[in-house]
Structures are given as structure tokens and as C-alpha cells.
Amino acid sequence: MKAVVIEQYGGKDQLKEKEVPTPEINQDQVLIEIHTTSINPIDWKVREGYLKEMLDWNFPIILGWDVAGTIKEVGDNVDGYQVGDRVFARPATTPNGTYAEYVAVEQDLLAHMPERLSFEDAAAVPLAGLTAWQCLFDAANVEEGDKVLIHAGSGGVGSYAIQLAKWAGAYVATTASGKNEELLKTLGVDHFIDYKEENFYDVLDEFDVVLDTLGGDIQEQSYQVLRKGGKLVSITDVPDEDKAREYGVEAEHVFLNPKGEQLQQIAHLISEGKVKSIVGHKYPFSEQGLRDAHELSESHHARGKIVIQMIPSAC
Numbered sequence: 173m174k175a176v177v178i179e180q181y182g183g184k185d186q187l188k189e190k191e192v193p194t195p196e197i198n199q200d201q202v203l204i205e206i207h208t209t210s211i212n213p214i215d216w217k218v219r220e221g222y223l224k225e226m227l228d229w230n231f232p233i234i235l236g237w238d239v240a241g242t243i244k245e246v247g248d249n250v251d252g253y254q255v256g257d258r259v260f261a262r263p264a265t266t267p268n269g270t271y272a273e274y275v276a277v278e279q280d281l282l283a284h285m286p287e288r289l290s291f292e293d294a295a296a297v298p299l300a301g302l303t304a305w306q307c308l309f310d311a312a313n314v315e316e317g318d319k320v321l322i323h324a325g326s327g328g329v330g331s332y333a334i335q336l337a338k339w340a341g342a343y344v345a346t347t348a349s350g351k352n353e354e355l356l357k358t359l360g361v362d363h364f365i366d367y368k369e370e371n372f373y374d375v376l377d378e379f380d381v382v383l384d385t386l387g388g389d390i391q392e393q394s395y396q397v398l399r400k401g402g403k404l405v406s407i408t409d410v411p412d413e414d415k416a417r418e419y420g421v422e423a424e425h426v427f428l429n430p431k432g433e434q435l436q437q438i439a440h441l442i443s444e445g446k447v448k449s450i451v452g453h454k455y456p457f458s459e460q461g462l463r464d465a466h467e468l469s470e471s472h473h474a475r476g477k478i479v480i481q482m483i484p485s486a487c
Contacts, residue, residue: 175271175273176189177234177235187459197245198276200250201277206239206270208240208479209239210238210296237270238296240258241258241260242259259284261298261435286443288443291483296476304383307329311426316342317341318340318380320383321344321345321383323372323390324385325347336438343363355450372397379398387409395421396419401422405423406424453478453479457481
């Protein structure tokens with residue numbers, strides 16, 4: 173099969189198209205023909221070698237951990253899925269990712285795609301949607317009436333987090349550039365903050381939860397807007413426990429744990445019109461297409477999700 177791989181760590185020029193063996197599935201897996209995948213920051217962080225101590229893999233590495241496609245083969249122990257089913261998933265974090273024509277995925281990581289969901293919109297969901305879910309509900313226990321600040325609301329995780337928090341009945345504030353205000357208000361944002369015009373910590377206080385998607389100074393400043401006993405959840409830098417104690421709050425770092433059951437819950441919300449994908453950018457499945465997509469992701473200025481079209485006619 174065709175794949176785009178890296179054979180050493182480095183810049184986006186390390187992304188190279190190769191012919192590699194099609195995966196062989198075990199009894200608990202299905203083989204998915206990939207129609208679309210998407211780009212996430214973990215992709216280029218692995219490519220650069222930032223995660224090599226955590227993910228001790230041999231080359232070549234196929235990046236990519238989002239998939240939407242159709243099942244081509246089913247393992248003997250798999251129940252509830254059959255050849256031809258439209259599925260999506262956040263596959264296990266292995267060196268055999270989704271920048272390829274096929275991927276093997278465990279049954280417990282799968283979810284059926286909502287009937288009216290396109291492959292493009294489906295591929296945008298798993299990693300970002302599950303990250304938002306686990307931050308809000310597993311880590312922060314967001315409930316009706318909570319006040320939640322979501323940084324970078326126009327990004328992949330942020331756009332899903334806004335919708336999920338609103339579905340849960342929370343009051344939601346978000347930071348983004350002014351050009352995204354109209355979009356984010358259509359997602360339900362109650363208080364929009366143009367980070368170029370004002371500091372969020374000057375206009376907000378007594379929030380129950382902050383979802384930090386940026387780290388650095390933003391994370392440090394976020395403690396100021398939390399109430400005593402509130403919680404900061406970060407998907408970037410590991411929070412400083414001493415700083416959290418100083419402010420009388422909790423802080424937690426979340427690294428996604430893929431779960432098909434949770435993804436199916438998000439799929440139900442999509443079917444009900446409570447959640448939708450914001451796909452801001454599309455690139456073809458090619459060496460250059462993926463290099464361009466990585467460059468955009470690294471700029472931190474992507475709007476919504478970046479999708480890679482493997483089979484454009486099927487999207």
C-alpha cells in the first residue's frame with residue numbers, strides 16, 4: 173500500500189511517500205480502508221523527535237492517529253462490525269498510523285459513523301473530540317451551571333470542547349482571534365475574548381474550569397481566573413503542582429486514552445445536531461500535501477481541523 177512515512181526525525185521534508193506492506197489484522201482487529209485522516213499536533217511533535225523518549229519506535233514510522241473509512245476485513249473475535257461498515261476511530265498510538273491507504277484498528281477503539289456524517293467531518297472528530305471529552309468530563313467533571321474557559325476555541329480541541337461544554341449546560345468563555353468570533357458564537361460561546369485586544373485574566377474571574385490548550389504563559393495566567401477549588405486541565409505543559417496549591421486549585425495534565433465507547437457517545441451527539449466538526453483546511457494525500465498540512469499545524473493558526481483526503485470522491 174501507499175504510505176507517507178518518516179525514516180528519521182526532523183522537519184517536514186522528512187515526510188516521504190513509500191510503498192509498505194498492507195497491515196495484517198489479528199483476531200480482535202478490523203482492517204480499514206482509509207478515506208480521510210486528519211492532522212494533530214502529536215503528528216509533527218513525533219516527527220520532530222520531541223516524543224522519542226515516550227514513544228521508543230523504530231523507523232520507518234507512519235504518523236497519523238485519526239481515521240474515517242470503510243471496513244475491508246474483520247477479525248474472528250470482532251462482534252458488531254462487518255465488511256463495508258463506515259467507521260471512525262482514534263487508533264492506538266503505534267508507529268503504524270493513518271498516513272496510509274489501510275490501517276488495522278482494535279474493535280474497542282471503533283465507532284460507527286453517523287449516517288449523514290461525511291468522511292471528512294468524521295476524520296476530524298476522534299483525537300480532538302475525545303481529548304475534549306476526557307478533559308471536560310473525565311478530568312474536570314463539568315456539570316450544568318459550571319463556568320468554563322476554553323483557550324484557543326477556534327482550534328481542533330477547542331471547537332469540540334465548546335460544543336460539549338454547552339451540551340452539558342455550562343457557561344463558556346473562550347479566547348481566539350477576532351476573525352473567529354462569529355463562528356465561535358454560533359457554537360454557543362457566551363463570552364468571546366479577542367486575545368489580541370484584551371487579556372482574559374483582566375475580564376474573567378471565579379471560573380470553575382480552565383481548559384488549557386496552549387501552555388506557557390497562558391497556563392500560568394489561567395490560575396488567576398479560577399475560583400478556590402476550581403480546576404485547570406492542560407493538554408500541553410504539565411501543570412506546576414506548587415503553583416496550583418498557591419492558588420488553592422487543582423491541576424491535571426491529560427494525555428488522550430482512546431475509547432471507542434466515548435467516541436460512539438460523541439457520534440450520537442453529532443446525529444442529534446448537538447456537535448459538529450469545523451473543518452477549516454483540506455489537503456490531498458501526498459508527500460507535498462502532508463508537508464503543507466504539517467506546516468499549517470505548526471503555525472498554530474489553523475481554523476478548526478486539518479483534513480487529509482485519501483479518497484476525495486468518497487468524501
